[in-house]
Amino acid sequence: MSSSEDRPRRDDDSRYRDAKGRQRPEVRRTGGRDRTALRPADRRRGGDPxxxxxxxxxxxxxxxxxxxxxxxxxxxxxxxDGRDAAFATELTYGAIRMRGLYDAVIEFAAGRPASQIDPPVLDTLRLGAHQILGMRVPPHAAASETVALAREVNGTGASGFVNAVLRRITERTRAEWIAEVTGGRDHLDALAVEHSHPLWIVRALRGSLLAGGAADDEHLDAALIALLAADNAPPKVSLVARPGLASVAELVDAGAEASKLSPVGATLGHGDPADIPAIRQTRAAVQDEGSQLLALAFAAADGSGAGHEEWLDLCAGPGGKAALLATLAAGQDAVLFANEVSEHRTELVRRTMAAAIDAGIEVMVGTGDGRELGSEEPDTYDRVLVDAPCTGLGALRRRPEARWRRNPGDIPTLTALQTELLNSALDAAKPGGLVGYATCSPHVAETTEVVRAVLERRDDVQAEDARGLFRDAAGQQVTDLGDGPTVQLWPHVHGTDAMFFALLRKAGGDR
Incomplete structure (x- = not known):
């Protein structure tokens, strides 16, 4: 909200004037909010950039x-650029992320289902709704600026409709609208609307919190609300200093702050990461701290007992974890093989690996179907990481559109693929070797159920407790990782994506 110094002041003739003494348009009061009554000739003809x-x-x-x-x-x-870029970023991500709530409000204000509103106009309304209900933009300014945008991108006729809908939205506060659009719904459905998550995702997250030991029955509701809220909070920019190529101190000197969670991490409070030389040179990168911890844990586990180890990243694209693993492997006299299923994604891995390759770090990048690699190269690798394709429900705060693109029907296809990949990884591992299974999803069907199903069908694999491998920047074990032996990170607990990790060891070998 504006400070008292920024608010319009009334002069002797009871007309509003701005801070420079210029006369302001008259303001009428509606529903407790100020709203500028601009004449058509005074309105902006186009949206701001x-x-x-x-x-x-x-x-x-x-x-x-x-x-x-x-x-x-x-x-x-x-x-x-600058503050305008920050505004555009918050507006874009917020309107997409919160469209579940905003569509319910728009439907009420428009008197028609959102599906009956022309999609380009609906996008304009969502942007206006987010400014009014989710940003620190004065309601009258949010409405007038969005109407100007509608006039430019949707046409004059549509701008009148946008103006009418947004004026109705300004008549109530966010809390009042939430009460209106959630009234009469059951508890989970109301949470889904208020926190703008599809109902099936709310149910899945609730089940994951309970199954993984992140919350008991008494505290489950509070934990679920905290998780949903965390999904809607803009995430911090997390950086990784790839060992041997960059240091956390170098990132700190460039304006970042050392992470308390990841030994190789830092966070950037403001500015463009690309302005940091180490980022531009791929010696460092933007990477979630959960992904950093996962790679560090995988590298820290006791190996197969062999000397010069060979590691495999079965699903390496786009290459963030692989690049960190390559530098960690080099520090342990090991070599990383990075595999991807398509040439396009393989090329992304190569680009991400550029600094490591230029520095002489031994890394092999290739293309192949991860489901077949186990039969093609059986008993070959000392460690295999399966960062499996998944719903991405653990990264909803970073990928605002993801929640609207997935549906429950995706789960069976993904779990079948995940199971094939995990079995292939186990086949590719040497006797006594390690396999790490990871997803950026806490959905039980994609995590513990996949691991359980594979373990039930194989007698040559045993799960190991991975929790002790997750160490923070001070060397202490990260807390609240679940009941074990698997690890589950949470946005509302750890400030990371909801990464899942299981550590499996293949029978045999020298151990």
């Missing part, structure tokens, strides 16, 4: 693009 950028990215996301890839390109193309 930041809002227009947010709308353009929203449209591309609606067509199948990813916000984290499209937004930087759009900001550069439109010349939006």
């Amino acid at each position: 930041a809002r227009k950028t947010a709308w353009e990215v929203s449209r591309r996301v609606a067509e199948g693009a990813y916000a984290n890839l499209e937004l930087p390109k759009a900001l550069r193309h439109n010349g939006v």
